[in-house]
Amino acid sequence: MTETTAYPPNWYPDPWGRHEHRYFDGTTWTDHVASHGRQAVDPPGGDARVPTVNRATEKIQRDVAKAGAQTAGFQGGGSLFTEPVLVVNQKAKLIEINQEFAVYDQAGRQIGAVRQVGQSAAKKVMRFVADVDQFMTHKYQVVDSSGRVVLALTRPRKFMRSRLIVEAGNGQELGQIVQQNVIGKIRFSLEAGGQQVGSLNGENWRAWNFNVQDASGREVARITKTWEGLAKTMFTQADNYVVQIHEPLPQPLHSLVVASALGIDTALKQDQRGLNAGGVFG
Numbered sequence: 001m002t003e004t005t006a007y008p009p010n011w012y013p014d015p016w017g018r019h020e021h022r023y024f025d026g027t028t029w030t031d032h033v034a035s036h037g038r039q040a041v042d043p044p045g046g047d048a049r050v051p052t053v054n055r056a057t058e059k060i061q062r063d064v065a066k067a068g069a070q071t072a073g074f075q076g077g078g079s080l081f082t083e084p085v086l087v088v089n090q091k092a093k094l095i096e097i098n099q100e101f102a103v104y105d106q107a108g109r110q111i112g113a114v115r116q117v118g119q120s121a122a123k124k125v126m127r128f129v130a131d132v133d134q135f136m137t138h139k140y141q142v143v144d145s146s147g148r149v150v151l152a153l154t155r156p157r158k159f160m161r162s163r164l165i166v167e168a169g170n171g172q173e174l175g176q177i178v179q180q181n182v183i184g185k186i187r188f189s190l191e192a193g194g195q196q197v198g199s200l201n202g203e204n205w206r207a208w209n210f211n212v213q214d215a216s217g218r219e220v221a222r223i224t225k226t227w228e229g230l231a232k233t234m235f236t237q238a239d240n241y242v243v244q245i246h247e248p249l250p251q252p253l254h255s256l257v258v259a260s261a262l263g264i265d266t267a268l269k270q271d272q273r274g275l276n277a278g279g280v281f282g
Contacts, residue, residue, distance in 0.1 A: 012171050013117075013141055013149040017049040018042060020118035020139050021171075035118035036137065048147020050113045051100035053089040057108030060087050064106045067224035067242035076105060080112045080142070080150060080258055086243040088114075088261060099140070101262065112144050114153075114262050142262055151255060153263050166252075166259040174252040177260055190256040197253050200260050210264070212257050214249075221245045221257050223264060239265050 007024055011034065014022040019033035019042065029044040069085050076083040085106040090099070101114040118139045142151035151174075152167040161179040168174055175192035177200065185205060190198035196215060200223075203209045212221035226240045243261040248254070 007170060010171070013152045013167075013169060015048060015147065015149055016044065016046055017115050017117055017141055017143070017147070017149075036139075048143065049115060050110075050143055050145065050147050051091060051102055051115050052110065052113070053091050053100075053102040055089050055102070055104075060089070060104050060108040061106065063087055063226045063240055063242050066226050067222075067244070069106065069222075069224070069242050069244040078105070078109075078111060080144060081254060083111065084245050086111075086245075086258070086261060088241040088243065090239045090265060099138075099265070101265075103262065110145055112142060112150070114140050114142050116140050140263070142259070151259055151262075153259055155263070164259065164263045166256060166263075168255070174255050174259075177256060177263065188260070190253065190260065192252045192256065198256060200264075210260075212260065214253060220247065220249055220253075221261075223261050241265075 007026070009024060009026040011021040012024050014020065014033060015029065016022075019040070020035040021033065022044065023030045023032040023034075031041050031043045033040050033042045064085060064087060076085075080086070080103065083105045087104040087106065087108075088101055089104065090101050099114070099116045102110055103112040103114070104110050116138065137157050138155045140153040140155075141149050142153065143149055149169040151169065152171065154165040154167075156163060156165070160182050163179065164177040166174045166176065175190060175197065178189050178191055180187040180189055185202040187202065188200035189196045190200065190212075198215060198220070199213045201211050201213065203211060208225040210223040211219050212223065214220050222244045224242045224244075226242060241261060241264065243258075245254075245257060249257060
């Protein structure tokens with residue numbers, strides 16, 4: 001989790017997930033931390049927080065079958081960037097103040113997670129008492145099973161259209177996922193270095209299922225929302241997605257595809273706390 005011998009002194013995503021950034025002095029992690037531009041002091045150490053979801057292996061495999069995901073034409077390597085099928089399960093909460101997701105391979109082994117970081121106590125209170133999510137900036141870390149940060153996602157405050165900024169674990173920007181429309185089937189462009197390298201395309205008006213295309217318009221992945229049951233859908237904020245990546249992809253497209261799958265709920269649904277859960281998006 002804390003192997004950073006190749007990193008120069010700088011601010012990086014906090015490997016313990018308690019803050020947005022922590023300063024690395026070139027040798028060790030320091031107690032200097034920052035969230036949303038505000039610095040504080042917090043000694044490094046402790047266990048990296050890796051969110052988990054209490055979900056049986058057979059249910060994960062059932063999700064894969066429901067989505068019709070087929071074993072891709074390449075062998076999985078056991079990590080977020082090498083597995084052809086990812087199962088994304090959101091932690092069920094009656095009131096969603098802090099989003100958390102667990103990520104499994106198709107056999108039911110947890111290989112990663114998504115954790116929200118950098119929220120102040122005041123922000124959590126505001127989210128509890130009012131529907132103000134779209135007017136706030138939200139930050140997330142994607143971690144592997146050991147807690148090592150492999151991606152950082154930022155969804156800036158929005159009015160109508162969402163945008164996700166995707167960074168590598170070392171804080172270097174890889175690209176952005178930019179919403180293109182608010183009416184009809186939702187579409188996102190996957191952009192890197194000022195160029196469109198792919199697209200995320202809703203296949204129905206409720207934005208439950210998406211196909212992912214490369215810059216040439218060829219489908220390279222699919223994201224399918226699975227139905228969790230009426231009780232859970234009505235009374236919690238939990239969503240589940242199955243991601244099928246058809247072939248090994250070049251970077252940064254592969255990272256943007258994984259970020260799309262893990263950030264889709266953040267981009268589309270976060271402004272619908274408790275309203276038609278699993279139904280109305282955008």
